[in-house]
Amino acid sequence: MRTRSAISLMLIGLLLIPLTGCWNSRELRDLSIIGAIGIDKLPDKPGYKVSFQIINPSAVTTTGTGGGGGQSGIPVTVYTGNGRSIFEVIRKTSGLSPRQLFFSHIRLIVIGETLAREDLSNLFDFFERSHEIRLTTKLVVSRGSSAEQLLQVLTPLERIPSDAIYGKLESTKSIWSESMITGVDDVINRLIGPGKQLLISGVRILGDQDKGGEKANLDKTKLPAEIEIKGIALFKNGRLETWLDGGKARGALRIQDKMNSSVVTVPCKDRDDPAAIAAIEITRSRTKVKATVVDGEPAFRVYVREEGNVGEVSCAVDLSKKEAIEELEQRWRSKTKQEIREAIEAAQSRSSDVYGFGEVLNRSYPRTWKKLEDRWSEVFADCEIEVQVESFIRRSGMRTKPYIKE
C-alpha cells in the first residue's frame, strides 16, 4: 500500500515536468530590459518604425559592483527597426540586440506625431495580445518630433529617460493639471466605448533635438535638450485633430473631473493693470455632468464646485474683508467658466466627444442615446452645454493684508 502510493506520487511528480508551461527560465543577464517603446510612421511605405529604449542596468544603479563596471556611463541605448507589424520588428531587432528584449517593465509608449495624425486606432492589438506588456503602460504623443528622437534624449536626475518622463507626467498632473495620464487599457476602453474619443498627453523636446542623445547632454547645468510635458492631443476617430494647451487643457481635465490641484491667476481688484494679480491655488475641485433631453434634443450641464486658497497677491487688497474675498471668488469663477467653455468649444468644433458626454446621455437617457448613437458626432457639435461654477476661497495663507500699500 505504502510503496504503491509512493510510486504513484513519483509518477505524478514526473508528469509535472512536461506540464510546466512557463518552463522558459531566463537568466537576468540574458535580458534586455526595455524602458520605453517609440512608434513612428514610415515616411513613404506602410508599416512602422519602432524604437526600443534599452536600459543599461550597471550604468543606472549607483552601487553596481558587478563585473560590468567598465562600461560606458550612458544609461540607455536605443535600437530601431522597421517592419509592417510591431511584433515583426521586435523579432527583427534581435539582430541588433545582444540580449533578448524583455517588455514587462515598459514604462512608456511614445507615439510619433505624424503617426498620430494619420491613424492609431489599429495600433494597440499587439499591446493587448502580448503577455509580457502590461496594459497599464502609459502612452504619450511625441509633439513636433519623432518618437525615436524623443527616446534618445538623455535626462539628468532620473537616469532612465522613460522614468523621467513618467515622473514629469505624474508630478505635473498632480500639481499643475494640464496633462493627463493615459494607459493602454484606457485607450482601448475609449476606442470601444460609446462615442468616446481619445485624449493623450503630449511630450516635446525643448532645445536642440540632435544634442539630446549625446552624453554631453548630461554634462551641462542648462540642458541643450530637455523633455517637457506639453498639452493634450485631441483625437477624432483615432486621428490627432488638435492640441489643447494651457487653460483649454485644464478645462478638459475639469470636465472629466480629473482636476487635482493647480494655480489660477486672476486680476485683482477692478483695475486693468496686468501686474495686479492674485494667484489662487485650487485645493479641491469636483465636477458633475448632467444630461437633459428637451424635445428629443440632448442638452448638458457641467457643474463645477471648487475650493482654493489665495497663494499670492500683488496688489493692496484686504483679504480680511468678506467683500474682497467674494470679489476674488467671482473673478475666479468666471475664469474657470471661460476655461471650460474653451475646452468644450475645441471639442465641439471638431465634433469629437472626447469628454464622454455621450456616455452621460447613455446612462440617463438610454433610449434617446440609441436614437442618436449613429450620428452622435454631429449632434454633439450642436449640443447645448451649460457651465455652472461655484468657487470658494477657504484660506488666505499666513497673512490677510499684503505688505503692498496703495
Place this chain on the structure above:
Amino acid sequence: MIKRRKLRSQTSQQPSGNSVSPLGTDLKANLQRMNRSMGHSNDLVIREFRIGYVQEDAAIAFIDNLVDKKIIGEFVLRSTMSGTADSESNASERDIDVLDTIKNRILPLGEAAIAKEWNELFAAVLNGDTAIFVNGYAGAIIVSTHGGEHRSVEEPSSEVLIRGPKEGFTESIATNISLVRRRLKTRNLWMDGFKIGNVTQTNVGILYIKGIAGDKTVEEVKRRLASIETDGVLESGIVEEFIRDHPFSLFPTMYNTERPDSVAAGLLEGRVAILIDGTPFVLLAPTTFFMFFQSPEDHYHNFQFAIFIRTLRFVAFLISLLGPSIYVAAISFHQEMIPTSLLLSLAAQREGVPFPALIEAFLMEASFEILREAGVRMPRAIGQAVSIVGAIVLGQAAVQAGIVSSAMVIVVSLTGIASFTMPAYNMGISIRMLRFMLMISAGLFGFFGIALGGLIITAHLCSIRSFGIPFMAPFAPFIAADQKDTLLRLPRWFLNTRPRLISQENTTRMNGSKPAPPGDAAEEGSPDEN
C-alpha cells in the same frame, strides 16, 4: 549503527547467561560468584566484616564512585557492626530471618530491600546501591547509596530565555524528576519507571498528571517504551527514534526540551514527559507542529509582546523555508514581478556573475551550512572567530570577486538568521533540509514549483499524527478554542481551557479572572485574584 548492531550480536547471549538464579547461602561462594561475574573489575568493592548484632560473617559489595561512601560508612557499616550479640533476643529471633531484622531494625536508611536473585542484585549494585550479604542466608539486603559525580543544575544552553527560570535539566534523572516535582506539587503527578537497553539498563521515567493527561496517551507511551528492544540508550534521541510516529518524516513528531518549566507546562496541558537517565533532554508527547514555534518566554512576557514575537517567528519561519527559493524563482522566471528599479539593481549586480541563479543560491546556501556546522563542531575558543572570518571571506570577498551577487548574500544571510529564531532546534533542522528541496523545485519550475512543494509539505503535515493527535492541530482539524494560544497568545485570563485534543477529558483550566480594582473583584467574587 553498524557498530551497535555488532555489539548486540556479541552480547545477546550475555543476559541469558546469568538468567534467573537465586543467591546461595554461603557468603564466600556468593562473593566469589559476584567477583567472577563482573570479571574481577577493580571498581567492585567488597568489604567483609562481622555483624555485631548476630555475630555473623557478612560483607558489603558496591561499585566504587557510583556510591556515596559517607552513607556507607555512617549508616551501613557503623550500624551493622555495632551492637553485641544479645542472648535474649538472640534466642527468640535466631530462627527469624536475620536479613529482615537487619533491614527492619538496624539500617537507618530510607530505601532498603532484599534481593533473592542475582539479576536483581546486579541491577541494583550497578545502579549505585550497596548489597549486604550475610553468611548463611540466601539473599542480600540492597540499600540505596546513590552518589558519585554529577553535573550541577545549570542554565540550559540550547534554550536561552531572557526572562524565566534559569534552571536546566542535568544528566541525572533523579535531579530532573525533582526539578519537575518541585514545580508541580500535586499528588496527581504520577510517575512510571522503565529500564531500557539490554546492556545499558537505562532508567527511563514517564511523568504525567493523572486526570489531565489522557489515559490512552499514557498507555500508548508505556506500550511503546516497553516494546523497545535495544542494547543501549544513551540519549533521548534514541528513544525518540524508537517510539516516534512517522519515522521517515522530516518533521520531528516529538518535542524535546532542556527546561523544567517547559516540561511542567506540557504536563499541565496534559502531555506526557519521558525522562531518560544520562541526558538533559526530556521528551514530550503528544507533540503538535505549533509547539515548535512557542517559547516558554511567550507566557512570561506580556501578551502584546508575545503576539508580536510569535508573528515575527512565523514570518521568520516562512523566510527561512522559502527565502532563497522565492529569490531564485523571481529572478529566473518571473522578472515581471520585480519592481523595475529593484530589477535593474539586481540585473546590475548579476551582470558579471558567471552562474545561473539556482547554482549561485546552492553555492551560497551550502557554504553557509558548512560554516554553521563548522561553528558548532569547532572548539568553543576558536569557533566564533572561524565563523566570522568565514562569513567575511564568503560574503564580502565572493561578491567583490564577482562570483556571487550581493543580493544573494543578503538573501542567504537573512535566511540563515531567520532560521535561528526557531525556539526548537530540531524543527530548524527540517526547515534547513526542506529549503534545499524547495530551491530545486523553484529553480526548475519557478513559483509553480514553490506552490507545488508547499502543497506537498502542507499535505504531509496534515497527514501525520503524534501519539494519536493530528500534528497540525488546532488548525487541521480546526479547533476554535485552541486558537487562543497558538498563533496568538491571549491574556492569561482568556486561556481557560487546555488543548482539547491533548487533554481530552479535563479541558477546563480555570485560570482565574481578569485583574480588576478591588471593588470589582469582590463583585465578581473571584477567589483567586492574583
